[in-house]
Amino acid sequence: xxxxxxxxxxxxxxxIGDDWRIAVGVVATVAAVFIAAHHGFDWWWLVPLAVALLxxxxxxxxxxxxxxxxxxxGHRAP
Amino acid sequence: MHSVLLVLxxxxxxxxxxxxxxxxxxxxxxxxxxxxxxxGVAAALGGLILxxxxxxxxxxxxxxxxxxxxxxxxxxxxxxxxxRKAVLRASGLKALHDEEAIYEAEVALLRANDGRAAxxxxxxxxxxxxxxxxxxxxxxxxxTFGGTQRNVGLAALGALAALIVVLTxxxxxxxxxxxxxxxxLKFGVGIMLTSFGxxxxxxxxxxxxPGADASILGVIAFVVIxxxxxxxxxxxxxxxxxxxxx
Numbered sequence: 001x002x003x004x005x006x007x008x009x010x011x012x013x014x015x016i017g018d019d020w021r022i023a024v025g026v027v028a029t030v031a032a033v034f035i036a037a038h039h040g041f042d043w044w045w046l047v048p049l050a051v052a053l054l055x056x057x058x059x060x061x062x063x064x065x066x067x068x069x070x071x072x073x074g075h076r077a078p
Numbered sequence: 079m080h081s082v083l084l085v086l087x088x089x090x091x092x093x094x095x096x097x098x099x100x101x102x103x104x105x106x107x108x109x110x111x112x113x114x115x116x117x118g119v120a121a122a123l124g125g126l127i128l129x130x131x132x133x134x135x136x137x138x139x140x141x142x143x144x145x146x147x148x149x150x151x152x153x154x155x156x157x158x159x160x161x162r163k164a165v166l167r168a169s170g171l172k173a174l175h176d177e178e179a180i181y182e183a184e185v186a187l188l189r190a191n192d193g194r195a196a197x198x199x200x201x202x203x204x205x206x207x208x209x210x211x212x213x214x215x216x217x218x219x220x221x222t223f224g225g226t227q228r229n230v231g232l233a234a235l236g237a238l239a240a241l242i243v244v245l246t247x248x249x250x251x252x253x254x255x256x257x258x259x260x261x262x263l264k265f266g267v268g269i270m271l272t273s274f275g276x277x278x279x280x281x282x283x284x285x286x287x288p289g290a291d292a293s294i295l296g297v298i299a300f301v302v303i304x305x306x307x308x309x310x311x312x313x314x315x316x317x318x319x320x321x322x323x324x
Contacts (some may be wrong), residue, residue, distance in 0.1 A: 017159035039282030063315040
């Protein structure tokens with residue numbers, strides 16, 4: 001990997017991390033709030049709501065992934 | 079109120095990162111000597127101070143709404159990454175951060191690369207890298223928090239307080255700080271970063287929060303409820319029902 005590639009990867013891992021969908025969802029939500037605000041709508045509730053949904057989807061996706069890769073024993077995954 | 083939360087967030091984030099950096103520095107210093115490790119730490123701290131000093135005043139010249147929109151959005155993405163990891167750790171989906179295990183692994187690696195010269199560049203580089211990379215997150219938080227509140231000095235004060243506390247304890251203990259509830263602190267930092275990210279990104283986008291600045295407390299409470307709710311849900315989701323075989 002080139003120096004520039006490593007530099008880009010460092011910043012990607014640093015800001016965005018393991019789930020890029022969260023970053024895309026946050027940017028899309030803030031953009032929607034920005035457009036709404038400039039058309040006279042005060043959608044202050046949208047960012048917290050989107051954050052809750054994005055985090056829930058990301059965490060539950062990971063939980064399901066872990067459950068599917070764990071033998072069915074009736075106990076919690078280690 | 080904003081100022082208190084600002085100092086608290088910078089203090090917590092810095093304390094968490096400094097504990098991680100201290101583990102690396104102690105491993106280097108104990109196995110390879112304090113002199114070169116000390117120079118590595120000093121060079122990294124110098125670099126971090128330069129970054130904060132250069133970026134902090136530069137942010138002061140930007141329009142506050144644009145700054146809050148861009149910085150708040152970046153902070154929200156960054157904070158959600160912290161919070162996601164913290165929720166996964168608390169629910170048992172991700173291994174907890176173990177400073178003692180990290181310290182032992184670092185010591186073994188350093189002993190394997192033992193070939194000392196008058197100035198130990200290996201020790202210098204490992205100490206520099208450890209402090210600089212861990213400190214970069216602190217510098218990022220200090221610059222973004224301080225910039226959006228037009229008070230980089232206050233955020234830097236919180237970071238400095240944490241640096242003094244961790245360095246003092248580290249000097250006395252001379253061992254990795256395993257008793258610091260690091261995973262709990264990380265959960266707290268994730269909540270603060272996410273809450274401020276929500277508040278500033280929405281405000282920068284043109285939203286008027288009900289209750290103005292006081293609404294940050296409501297946002298923090300909301301994020302706390304969501305995070306703890308998700309920990310409980312993720313724990314339940316891991317319990318796999320036994321499949322009947324007969």
